Amino acid sequence: QSVLTQPPSASGTPGQRVTISCSGSSSNIGSNTVNWYQQLPGTAPKLLIYSNNQRPSGVPDRFSGSKSGTSASLAISGLQSEDEADYYCAAWDDSLSGYVFGTGTKVTVL
Amino acid sequence: QLQLQEPGPGLVKPSETLSLTCTVSGGSISSSSYCWGWIRQPPGKGLEWIGNIYYGGSTYYSPSLKSRVTISVDTSENQFSLELSSVTAADTAVYYCARRGITIRAFDIWGQGTMVTVSS
Numbered sequence: 001q002s003v004l005t006q007p008p009s010a011s012g013t014p015g016q017r018v019t020i021s022c023s024g025s026s027s028n029i030g031s032n033t034v035n036w037y038q039q040l041p042g043t044a045p046k047l048l049i050y051s052n053n054q055r056p057s058g059v060p061d062r063f064s065g066s067k068s069g070t071s072a073s074l075a076i077s078g079l080q081s082e083d084e085a086d087y088y089c090a091a092w093d094d095s096l097s098g099y100v101f102g103t104g105t106k107v108t109v110l
Numbered sequence: 111q112l113q114l115q116e117p118g119p120g121l122v123k124p125s126e127t128l129s130l131t132c133t134v135s136g137g138s139i140s141s142s143s144y145c146w147g148w149i150r151q152p153p154g155k156g157l158e159w160i161g162n163i164y165y166g167g168s169t170y171y172s173p174s175l176k177s178r179v180t181i182s183v184d185t186s187e188n189q190f191s192l193e194l195s196s197v198t199a200a201d202t203a204v205y206y207c208a209r210r211g212i213t214i215r216a217f218d219i220w221g222q223g224t225m226v227t228v229s230s
Contacts, residue, residue, distance in 0.1 A: 044220040051214060051216075099147075
């Protein structure tokens with residue numbers, strides 16, 4: 001099972017702000033940077049946030065990331081219908097010497 | 111721009127070895143700025159990291175798969191490969207290849223994925 005814990009679901013109406021949490025430990029989030037991936041239905045994951053809070057070119061600034069201690073968060077402001085997807089946090093884990101993904105959160109736009 | 115493609119066998123028999131190759135186009139696989147990885151996703155489930163191969167050939171594997179996994183690179187063909195031995199139904203998944211930036215420490219480019227089913 002995953003060492004990074006996310007809520008299974010989150011939802012909001014268009015225009016609202018939605019926040020997704022990612023809980024880890026000192027060996028992963030506590031000592032390494034966090035990445036976030038967006039997976040639209042039937043497609044490959046796409047990098048959304050790297051290094052805790054950096055957006056790759058082309059990612060709207062509606063998406064923002066933060067990290068504090070052994071937890072991280074992804075915020076989606078001004079929620080849009082095309083944001084309906086699964087979101088995964090991820091980080092390197094020093095104890096496992098491996099990359100770990102979160103359990104994933106399905107975002108629904110009501 | 112850089113693209114990754116990982117066509118797969120589709121069906122593998124239990125106890126056999128799953129083999130996948132990821133072809134990199136639009137750029138060179140021989141760069142110290144990147145490493146190359148494999149990630150899988152069982153039907154209806156989350157993402158699972160399998161392993162990475164770095165410039166120079168060093169590898170890191172998931173502890174849960176380490177005894178069965180080999181990742182290799184062929185710079186002459188601009189490809190990298192995954193071999194997973196002694197497969198069972200639990201290895202049924204969509205397998206993705208991806209590029210990981212050394213500086214950003216994230217998988218920034220992904221292949222489209224290939225579904226592999228383990229069944230007799």
